[in-house]
Amino acid sequence: MSTGQLTVDLAAMAENWAALDRMSTCETGAVVKANGYGTGVERAVRRLFQTGARKFFVAAAEEGAQIRQAVGPEPEIYILSGHMSGDTDMIGDLGLIPLLSSIDQMLRHFEALPGAAFGMQLDTGMNRLGMEPAEWEAVRNLALAQGPRLVMSHLACADEPDHPMNAQQLAAFKAMTDGIEAPRSLAATGGILLGKDYHFDVTRPGIGLYGGLPYIDAKPVISIDLPIIQIRDIVAGESVGYGNTWIAERDSRIATVASGYADGILRIMGPNTQLFAGETRVPITGRISMDSISVDVTDATDIPPALELVGRHQSIETLARNANTIGYEILTSLDARYTRRYVG
């Protein structure tokens, strides 16, 4: 086994969904885009379906096709990029539900697939995807007459509960949708935590299912262990890795593990990041390579066959801080090359 081991705890994922479902005052969907945030979407979606999710959200029609294959005809699969040029066959044949974000998309969908299911995506201030209030005003009656399965918007600042943008977007969403018959959705994980005013008819947790902030009570879902290829002893003054950037200050024992930035271990996190040899913290030495990382295991009395990158001792949020990014990116960077193992 010469690849990193990515263990996905499906029971923890299911518990996270169930906990967010209990917090939701309405139906709870699941966001499974980007290969289920790196966990492997087919297993994720089957487990979430089994746990009760009946509405799945993905970014692209291609992702929707993969999920339909994995989970069968029953659940609704929503496409956040809507109905793009070239997507008609996939949407029609597989019964995917595009979340239409513009008049262009509405016309495309109604002309290409008359009578086919759709949802509407409204912009309430994030200015990313969705119809502006004026556009919506112009087409609202036409759209509602066609019976959208969902009318939704997305919060820009839900990870910051005190941000005034949250209340502004809530007010805008209510102004645009109060009184309509179609089911409404505004909240992803952060929005669920903002409380029931934000829940409407369907919530759409994503990051919280996979153990990431802002859901601080999420159970960790993934762990990553990197098998050691080789251990060597070097003397003080010797360098390790590309560019000779790390010089041993003492006689040292260096382990080289399989996995590097090609596996999504962002190169920039190298200087701040430790791995764990059992209970012992062991720092990365020198630059993260494409397929390997060298680690100073001098202080470990016992060296296991693999070192922990994510697990009991270190969370994805720690890696995110080390890489100056967010847990979401740590997860979605997890490459295909890992051996994925499912437990729970």
Add this chain to the structure above:
Amino acid sequence: MSTGQLTVDLAAMAENWAALDRMSTCETGAVVKANGYGTGVERAVRRLFQTGARKFFVAAAEEGAQIRQAVGPEPEIYILSGHMSGDTDMIGDLGLIPLLSSIDQMLRHFEALPGAAFGMQLDTGMNRLGMEPAEWEAVRNLALAQGPRLVMSHLACADEPDHPMNAQQLAAFKAMTDGIEAPRSLAATGGILLGKDYHFDVTRPGIGLYGGLPYIDAKPVISIDLPIIQIRDIVAGESVGYGNTWIAERDSRIATVASGYADGILRIMGPNTQLFAGETRVPITGRISMDSISVDVTDATDIPPALELVGRHQSIETLARNANTIGYEILTSLDARYTRRYVG
């Protein structure tokens, strides 16, 4: 089509290989690990085989298996992580050639697959993978008696031609291998450019095949175009994207394109990065999202259906600078979600 478009110019890749082959005073292999540096290894390896490469190098046995499948029984496929525990069946059944880096690996290979092909990996100062001089001295006669297909090492500083480490590693490699009968290999792309003293019997270009530095004359191999999902007009003072970090200083036209950090467009590059609408430079506004990026296209007189991220106007090296990393990581981050199109 709601995914980014990754176009791979196989003719350019073949020309890069042929140019590096002409520079090499010996046989030229090809490094195709990490999914052919993100280009899609199956098409890459078939084209490189057709162009003349007969020795392929990958990081993990699992990658070797995929390449054997793509290219058939003829070429030699070398595994840079050597013979790891659990790899015996794959190595034996598919005739992969592990580059053994330790006495442990030697014993594992000779016991599990007596008579099977192998190579030796020596450490000449990088302290990452390969036998130390003293270890090699101890087992050299035993190893050579088994007829290794290749004896190789790897340079730590080949991207910096003036670094004294290059000559030190060359001298160490010669001291460890002069006089042996087995073919020798020291140079990857950077080593090829250091000149014929570094070439020995086999060179192993990787990054240069895919258009990256340090091979400045490499032809660009990949281009990336991101389809526009939606265009909207906003007024001065409105914000765009997560956290409201970008505020329009003038009335602006904002395009949201499909693809984000889940596609390997490193989130950290956002504030420094532009895309291109035809010939017009158009800056990213606000934070890169998981599956989309918003772009200020106000200055574009003509807005094409997709914006260029990599191509005629912008190289992977520019993106690497913007993300405070190296072109290698830009390439290997290219996720599975792109629609890959092959030309040339």
